Amino acid sequence: MKEMSFVMLKPDAVLRRLSGKVISRFEERGLKIAAAKMMIITRDLAEKHYAEHSQKPFFKDLVDYITSGPVLAMVIEGEECISLIRRMVGATNPKEADLGTIRGDYAIDTGRNIIHASDSAKSAEREIALFFNDSELCSYPLPDEELVYEEP
Numbered sequence: 001m002k003e004m005s006f007v008m009l010k011p012d013a014v015l016r017r018l019s020g021k022v023i024s025r026f027e028e029r030g031l032k033i034a035a036a037k038m039m040i041i042t043r044d045l046a047e048k049h050y051a052e053h054s055q056k057p058f059f060k061d062l063v064d065y066i067t068s069g070p071v072l073a074m075v076i077e078g079e080e081c082i083s084l085i086r087r088m089v090g091a092t093n094p095k096e097a098d099l100g101t102i103r104g105d106y107a108i109d110t111g112r113n114i115i116h117a118s119d120s121a122k123s124a125e126r127e128i129a130l131f132f133n134d135s136e137l138c139s140y141p142l143p144d145e146e147l148v149y150e151e152p
C-alpha cells in the first residue's frame with residue numbers, strides 16, 4: 001500500500017551538511033520525495049509537532065534543539081514507507097541504533113539524533129498537515145514506478 005511519511009532533517013543534519021547523504025539513502029531505496037522545504041520552525045510549531053512529549057523532562061531541550069537552526073521538512077512517499085523509513089532511521093538513541101541505519105551511521109547522542117520520521121499512519125497524517133499545505137505536495141510518476149510488482 002502506498003503511504004506518505006513526514007521526515008525532517010534536524011538542525012544538526014543540515015549544519016553538518018549531511019542533507020544530501022540522507023536524502024540519497026531514501027532515493028536509492030526507491031522512495032519518492034513528494035515535498036521538501038528548508039525552514040526555521042517556530043517554538044509553537046515545534047511544541048505542536050512534539051506535543052506527545054510535552055510532559056517529558058527533555059521537552060524543553062527538544063524544542064530548543066529543533067528550533068535552533070534550519071530543518072529540512074519532507075514528505076516521502078512509497079510502498080509501506082512509514083515503517084520502512086523508521087527502520088532506515090534506526091533507534092532513538094543512536095548508540096543503540098544498528099550500523100547501516102541513518103542514526104547508527106551519523107549520530108551518537110539522543111538529543112542530536114539528526115532526523116525525525118513519522119511512527120504511524122496517524123502521526124504521518126497529523127505531521128504532514130502541520131508542516132505542509134495540500135498544494136505543496138507534488139504528485140508525479142517516477143519513470144520506474146510502473147515496474148513495481150504489486151503483491152497479491
Ligand SMILES: Nc1ncnc2c1ncn2[C@@H]1O[C@H](COP(=O)(O)OP(=O)(O)OP(=O)(O)O)[C@@H](O)[C@H]1O
Pocket residue numbers: 053058062091092110111112113115116117118119
Ligand atoms: N530520554 C531522552 N532524553 C533526551 N531526549 C530524548 C529522550 N527521548 C527522546 N528524546 C528526544 O525526543 C525526540 C522524540 O522522541 P521519540 O520518543 O518520539 O523518538 P523518535 O520517534 O525516535 O524520534 P523522532 O520523533 O524525533 O523521530 C527524540 O528524537 C529525541 O531527540
Ligand SMILES: [Mg+2]
Pocket residue numbers: 117119
Ligand atoms: Mg517520535
